[in-house]
Amino acid sequence: MKNIRFIIIISLVLLFIIPSYIFAEEHAKDEHHETKENKFSPGDFIFDHIGDAHDWHFLTINGHHISIPLPIILYSEHSGFHAFWSTKLAHEHHYKGFHLDHEKGKIIEKVHGEEYLPWDFSIKKNVMAIFISIALMFWIFISVGKAYKRNAGLAPKGMQSFLEPIILFIRDDLAKEAIGEKKHERFLPFLLSIFFFILINNLLGLVPIFPGGANVTGNIAVTMVLALFTFTITTIVGNKNYWQHIFNAPGVPWWLKIPVPLMPIIEIMGMFTKPFVLMIRLFANISAGHIIVMGFFSLIFIFGQMNVVAGYGISIVTVAFAIFMTFLEFLVAFIQAYVFTLLSALYFGMATEEHH
């Protein structure tokens, strides 16, 4: 599956590079009667969609953007706190000296002709998406919890029967295997929360319209915080045996520890590379999926610019491919949520392993 994905990414990149060379030549020829703004740029199109934003964009009709406004909260060292809706900054508007720099994607304050970066605490698109997914999780799990009380001893119903096998799978096949019979229970709340948080956000990311469409788990800041949780818990619960393996690994010749602590340095680096890899894997997998699907849609416009008929023709192929990729992404959403949870559990297992 990884190979297929790799081939698709490479061929897409080539597809974008080759036409851009062809276009570049054409562009040089008729530079007089074609402005740059009319050109469709797949890179901007894709990164606009997978990036974070100050408003939740729906669609554009004849150049008119329709989007949900989100609150902007700023702290400026010059003028204190500000809170207003993102509509105030839409269409390159300036408000109270603030304006949105689209190239940097940041809000900039202008005071006496000089530009400053204010502290930006805005509820941006991804934060809003996280709030929505949290509300969704509360709703699902509280209703399922109530259902267990209501029909105690009876067979599970509805949402219950969908979630029960997943939760049991995580407990029995994942936590018990990776952490051990005795200690797995204290990690289960974290493991289940992180699994469902990643899963729900992965799935919402596949929904093209509101409340989906935000790329939460494909945002490196989000995955970094998730990996940081795992790292912090591993460090806190680490027992004597775990730290001994790091600072004074048994079975390692003494000259690797004294006078130059080579092995401890290597092990400490390993402590940090593990959560780093966790962060990158989730981010890369989800972003790659989004980029591929958006890339297929970009093809329609690239071909459409060459020839309208070609654009319509290619749209049949690309939509078929995009549907196929979306099914693959559906699978990846589950796999990546599972893998993140599994690796977290393995690290907890390593940290709490007893000497034997």
Next chain:
Amino acid sequence: MQKKENNSQENKKPPLYNYAKYSGIAFQMVAIILIGVFGGMKLDEYLNLKFPVFTVILSIVSVFLSIYYVIRDLLK
């Protein structure tokens, strides 16, 4: 028969264990090499050296270190 069962019990790993373990190796190598090169560059900058000794040494060391990590993970 009994022995075989015991053996499979011991080797029982969660599903996709191998995928989880090996899919991060490339990222791990990249991370280690980046730490080495970046650390070397910063050290040279800090010490104001004319010839970037630490960048050269640490980048080479980190490449070997990343290979060492892969081998260690494979043997585990």
